[in-house]
Amino acid sequence: MHIKWIRARRLRNEGTDAERRLWQHLRHRQLAGHKFRRQYPLAGYIVDFVCVPARLVVELDGGQHLDAIDYDRRRTEILEREGYRVLRFWNDDVLLRTDDVVGKIFRVLEERSRA
Numbered sequence: 001m002h003i004k005w006i007r008a009r010r011l012r013n014e015g016t017d018a019e020r021r022l023w024q025h026l027r028h029r030q031l032a033g034h035k036f037r038r039q040y041p042l043a044g045y046i047v048d049f050v051c052v053p054a055r056l057v058v059e060l061d062g063g064q065h066l067d068a069i070d071y072d073r074r075r076t077e078i079l080e081r082e083g084y085r086v087l088r089f090w091n092d093d094v095l096l097r098t099d100d101v102v103g104k105i106f107r108v109l110e111e112r113s114r115a
Helices: 003-013 017-029 063-067 069-081 091-096 098-114
Strands: 037-042 045-051 056-061 085-090
Touching (some): 017 037, 017 045, 056 069, 056 091, 056 098, 069 085, 085 098, 091 098
Antiparallel strands (some): 037 045
16 A cells, blocks of 8 residues: 555544544535545645545644645645635634634635536
């Protein structure tokens, strides 16, 4: 098995509280019937969540991302070049304003399905 897939499986099993909370809203096609995958290898990275048909990536950032701003910017550029829209949310936003985060994801999914 490829090392990225092994690492992705480990990340799925060790998700943060914010990842687990958001996954409860994205799994089983709960969001307008869109299928999401979590901790999924894509364009040389492992993204937190992706809806491949809608070409939408959702990334959750914790405090460690304050030290990785350039890395995250480059990663977003590469994913966008592959045709994906990247949404980033702070873990605190997911935990404290879950409905707002899910609502934003839903609006972007609707925009992308109309395009």
